[in-house]
Amino acid sequence: MGAAVAFEGVVALLDRFPALAGADLSVQAGEMVCLRGPNGAGKSTLLRACAGLVPVRGERAEVLGFDLKAQRRSVRPHVGLLGHRSPLYGDLRVDDQLRHCADVHRAGVPEVSAAIERFALGGRLGEVAIRRLSEGQQRRVALACLTIARPRLWLLDEPHAGLDTVSRDALDELLADAVEAGATVMFATHETDRSRVAAARQVMLAGGRVEPTAPVSQTNGPTDVA
Amino acid sequence: MWREIWLVCRKDMIIEWRARVTLVQIVPTVLLVLVVFAFALDANPSLLGAGAGGLFWVAVLFGAVLGAKRSFDIEAEGGNLDALRLGGLVPAAILWGKAAALALQLVLVGVFAAAGLLVLYSVTVHDWLLIVVAGLCGMAAFAICGTLYGAMTVGLRSADTLLPLLLIPVAAPVLLAGTRAFDVALGTSADQGWSWTALLAVVLVTYVAVGWAAAGPLLEDA
Numbered sequence: 176m177g178a179a180v181a182f183e184g185v186v187a188l189l190d191r192f193p194a195l196a197g198a199d200l201s202v203q204a205g206e207m208v209c210l211r212g213p214n215g216a217g218k219s220t221l222l223r224a225c226a227g228l229v230p231v232r233g234e235r236a237e238v239l240g241f242d243l244k245a246q247r248r249s250v251r252p253h254v255g256l257l258g259h260r261s262p263l264y265g266d267l268r269v270d271d272q273l274r275h276c277a278d279v280h281r282a283g284v285p286e287v288s289a290a291i292e293r294f295a296l297g298g299r300l301g302e303v304a305i306r307r308l309s310e311g312q313q314r315r316v317a318l319a320c321l322t323i324a325r326p327r328l329w330l331l332d333e334p335h336a337g338l339d340t341v342s343r344d345a346l347d348e349l350l351a352d353a354v355e356a357g358a359t360v361m362f363a364t365h366e367t368d369r370s371r372v373a374a375a376r377q378v379m380l381a382g383g384r385v386e387p388t389a390p391v392s393q394t395n396g397p398t399d400v401a
Numbered sequence: 402m403w404r405e406i407w408l409v410c411r412k413d414m415i416i417e418w419r420a421r422v423t424l425v426q427i428v429p430t431v432l433l434v435l436v437v438f439a440f441a442l443d444a445n446p447s448l449l450g451a452g453a454g455g456l457f458w459v460a461v462l463f464g465a466v467l468g469a470k471r472s473f474d475i476e477a478e479g480g481n482l483d484a485l486r487l488g489g490l491v492p493a494a495i496l497w498g499k500a501a502a503l504a505l506q507l508v509l510v511g512v513f514a515a516a517g518l519l520v521l522y523s524v525t526v527h528d529w530l531l532i533v534v535a536g537l538c539g540m541a542a543f544a545i546c547g548t549l550y551g552a553m554t555v556g557l558r559s560a561d562t563l564l565p566l567l568l569i570p571v572a573a574p575v576l577l578a579g580t581r582a583f584d585v586a587l588g589t590s591a592d593q594g595w596s597w598t599a600l601l602a603v604v605l606v607t608y609v610a611v612g613w614a615a616a617g618p619l620l621e622d623a
Contacts (some may be wrong), residue, residue, distance in 0.1 A: 228483055248621075252489030262484035264412070264475055266420035277411050279488035304419065324488070 177239070179328055179359035180225055182385075185233035187224050188215075194220035196383035197233070202361060206355050210214035212380035218363035219258070221380065222330040226256040226395030227360065239327055247251055252280075259333055261317035268370040269296055272305055274360035276320035290319040293349070309339040314391040318346065329353055404491045409498025414476060414505065423506040424439040427467050428513045434460040435517045440490040449522040454583030456522075457514055458576050462543065464510040465572070466565045468503050469547030481557065482620070492620035494611060496548055504544035511536050527588040531598065535582035538601040542575045545608040574604045 180202035187195035195217050204207050215329045223229045225238050227247040241250040263272055273296070273344040291297045294315040296322045305313060314337045321329065329350065335343050350360050379386040417423055438456050442448045449456075476482040476499075485495055515532070518524050526532055550568045554560040578600040584595030 226483075226487060228486065247487075254487060256483065256487055258480050258483070260479040262414055264481060265478060266416045267412075268419065268609075271415055271419070275408075275415075276488075278408050279485070279490065321579045342617045352571070 177204055177240070178202065179206070180361070181235055181237040181241055183235035185224065185231050185236045187229045187383075189220065189229070189232045193230075195224060195231070195285065195351060196339045198380075198383065198385050199287045199376065200385050202359060204359050205357055206353060206376065207360040208362075209377050210361060210367075210380060211377055211384075216380040217334050217383040218380055220383075222256060222258075222332055222361065222363060224376055225328065226254045227251045228256070228308055231393050233357055254255070254330060255321045255324045255328070256330045257317055257321055257332065257334055259336070261313045263313055263320075264315055268302055268304055268306060269308070270301040272316060272325065272341055273301075273319060276323045280324040282323045282325065286325065286333045288324050290322045293345070294323065311339055311342060312336055315342060318349065322349065327358055329360040331359055331360070335364060335366055402494055404490065405494030406498040406501065409490065410501040410505075411503030413472065413499060415473075417502070419425050419508060422471055423468065423509055427464050427471075427506070428510055429508055430467065431460045431514050432463045432517050434463055434581055435514065435521055439521055446523060450587070452525055453524045454589065455576075455580040455585055457518055457583060458579045460514050460517075461507065461511055461540070462569065462572055462576060464514070465503075465507055465543035465547045466507050466568055468482065468510070469551040469568065470560070470564050472503050472548065473551035473560075474501050477556050486620075488591055493613065493616040495620055496552060497550075498505055498546050500548040500612070503548055504541050507540040510538070524587050526586060528557075528564045528586040528594065530566070531582060531586040531594045534577055535586065535594070535598045535601055537569050538598060538605050539575050539579040542601065542605045542608050543572060545605070545612050546572050546575070549608070549612055549615060549619065552616075574602065576593040578604065 178201050180200055182200040183197050183200045184199050185200075185220060186193055198217065198221060200221070212218055220229060224231050224243065227238070227241075227250040230242050230247065233244075236253060237251045239253050264275075267275065273287050274292065277283070291301070296319055300312070303401070305316060308316065311392060313336075318334070331350075334346055338346060340342065350362070354360055435456060438452075438460075439449060442452070476485070482495075486492075515536070519526075547568055550564055550571070553567070554563045557563060578597045581590065581592055582594050582595040582601065584590035585592050585597070
């Protein structure tokens with residue numbers, strides 16, 4: 176399979192600050208990658224850059240075959256991004272939100288039903304306003320929306336945050352299923368145990384650059400600086 | 402494109418239906434503005450009647466500022482604007498969908514404000530058609546203008562103060578032409594009401610043109 180992400184010397188400026196300062200990264204299609212590093216290392220910016228939401232420069236910046244320097248907008252429909260905060264409308268009910276996601280991503284009833292079942296969002300929970308849900312429940316709705324979108328590249332920033340143990344395991348299972356279905360997954364986390372269980376490859380970031388990587392099985396002990 | 406505009410507009414209208422912010426917060430504020438003006442003018446019927454057209458548009462403009470702010474607050478929350486962009490929605494569809502929803506909400510505000518004028522200021526309408534046409538043109542213009550500036554200030558820390566500061570001066574032509582048209586429709590002026598309505602339509606078309614040109618730059622990296 177080809178490269179899902181091919182970055183060479185990628186620079187991304189946020190208010191003139193180089194959040195990515197010459198990042199080199201290659202992620203193969205169907206691969207699962209865990210981004211790690213201290214706060215401010217550029218993990219979130221890297222994920223947003225891959226989603227085509229941040230202007231980038233550099234020698235090469237391709238995601239799913241799209242050149243981000245020239246056609247940043249084109250990659251967006253193929254990418255799913257879940258940031259620190261869940262992108263949900265607090266005043267909508269859970270079922271309204273899922274229907275909206277399905278309409279935007281042209282998904283059908285089967286996809287919505289599968290997501291509702293997978294994240295246990297059916298029954299009376301569907302009629303509750305998102306603002307009234309706990310943080311973990313909101314995260315589940317956001318993950319359900321991501322599932323409905325069926326992206327080719329999953330980008331998740333601290334996806335386990337706010338979830339209980341059962342939901343965390345369900346998330347790991349979801350990501351594994353996505354990879355098995357041919358999608359590529361990149362997620363940033365500070366949680367060492369999760370990065371070990373789920374990720375096939377760890378990528379360390381520091382100062383807006385990607386540091387040399389090693390397979391998870393070869394790493395010993397927690398390496399997170401945060 | 403039309404499908405995407407409809408998606409955004411429908412989503413905003415469902416949010417309004419669930420939260421009822423326009424009905425419960427903006428409409429009462431607009432009515433309160435009319436009441437406060439009545440107090441300020443010492444409940445003088447002739448003064449209130451003479452200024453009714455202008456007071457209507459000032460009150461609705463306040464409503465437009467609140468509505469535009471709310472319209473983009475819900476997008477800034479949790480990164481919803483990014484989610485719309487990742488859904489492949491083009492900036493123009495997001496802008497026009499939100500403008501359409503805001504226009505519908507302002508029509509609701511306008512209906513209550515007009516009822517407020519009739520009850521509080523005891524005005525008599527001489528030309529209902531002129532009121533309706535001028536009102537719709539004005540609401541649409543406010544909605545487009547509000548959406549443009551809402552998009553411009555979304556996510557900014559100073560958005561609360563910046564939005565009215567930017568919006569009110571640019572909405573002045575609507576305020577002026579709308580007031581003149583309403584004065585004629587309410588029988589307090591013998592001016593050419595339809596000429597002022599035509600000017601409102603020209604302003605509206607200008608805002609539409611600016612909206613088409615500005616949607617991309619405003620919402621691409623907002």
